[in-house]
Each structure stands twice: as structure tokens, then as C-alpha cells.
Amino acid sequence: MVKNLEWDKTLKHNQSINLDEVPKDFEDVARWVRSSRIGYAVETxxxxxxxxxxxxxxxxxxxxxxxxxxxxxxxxxxxxxxxxDRIRTVLKLLDNDQDPISLSKDDILDGFRGMGYAGDFSPKKEIKRGGLTRD
Incomplete structure (x- = not known):
């Protein structure tokens, strides 16, 4: 359980985070977020x-x-x-309007397979909790 994270729970949204002050267990996630398209938007x-x-x-x-x-x-x-376009520019998202806004069900399932999903997909292409790795 992560403790000592200061977050004003009355606001519930639109809060930045200092990625230099994340708990040690989350340093790899912080590095990934900082290098991603949303890094600037999350930290500013x-x-x-x-x-x-x-x-x-x-x-x-x-x-x-x-x-x-x-x-x-x-x-x-x-x-x-x-x-x-203005939101993309101001938040420095480094994407464009040709990027996909949503992924197909097959693309999502391929992503889960790439992350080690071990379960079988049902005919409805649902992801079952039992097929997820503990990580």
C-alpha cells in the first residue's frame, strides 16, 4: 500500500504530479510516464x-x-x-489528428497477449481476470 502521497481529494481531477517524488516502487512507471506523450501534461x-x-x-x-x-x-x-489541435499543442502531446482515438477489440486483445495474458478469449472477445498475470 502506498502512503504519504499528498493529493487534495476535494478536487478529484486536474492535478499535476511531481514525478521526482514518487515512491521507489513506482520509479519505472514515473520514467515511462515522463517519456510518454502525456509527460508534460501530467507534470505541469x-x-x-x-x-x-x-x-x-x-x-x-x-x-x-x-x-x-x-x-x-x-x-x-x-x-x-x-x-x-489547441489542446494537443498546449499539452505538448506530440500527436496529430491522424492518430487513432480508439483501438479495435482485436488490437486491444493483441496488446493483452503481448503483456502475457494467459487466458483464452471467449467468443465475445472478453478478457477474463483469471488470465491476467499477477503483475
Missing amino acids: DVKVYKIHIQEFWENAKPETINNNRGISSTVRNKRIEVTE
Whole structure:
């Protein structure tokens, strides 16, 4: 059991983590996360005020922005435009809109086989807990 991780449970989301301060058992995971596409997004601590989020959603409306679907709103008299491309750029995800958003069931099952899944797949292609390794 991991103890002593400071996390404000009242917020429940949108919290960054300092990957240098993870427990020793998770150092390999921290290294992997840091080198992945989401490393910057996970570690960057940006303060977002609840009142700004509320004002954004009170004024939000769907729009086409530079030929992309997005959401526009006004927060503190400033126009805010959110699109997939903008999120990719700001969070430095290093991907593009041609990357798959979801994987097929067969691709997911291949991934489980690659991780050592030992069970048989049912006709519905379900993953059974008993086939998973302890790790």
C-alpha cells in the first residue's frame, strides 16, 4: 500500500504530479510516464480557478474555429477558443489528428497477449481476470 502521497481529494481531477517524488516502487512507471506523450501534461502544474471554469461553461457554445470543431466562450471578458489541435499543442502531446482515438477489440486483445495474458478469449472477445498475470 502506498502512503504519504499528498493529493487534495476535494478536487478529484486536474492535478499535476511531481514525478521526482514518487515512491521507489513506482520509479519505472514515473520514467515511462515522463517519456510518454502525456509527460508534460501530467507534470505541469497550472492553477485553474473554479470561478473561471464555471464562467467558461456558462458561456460556452459549439463553433467551427479555423475549420475545426471546438468550443468558444468568454471568461473575464476574454474570448477563449478550445479545439483538439489547441489542446494537443498546449499539452505538448506530440500527436496529430491522424492518430487513432480508439483501438479495435482485436488490437486491444493483441496488446493483452503481448503483456502475457494467459487466458483464452471467449467468443465475445472478453478478457477474463483469471488470465491476467499477477503483475
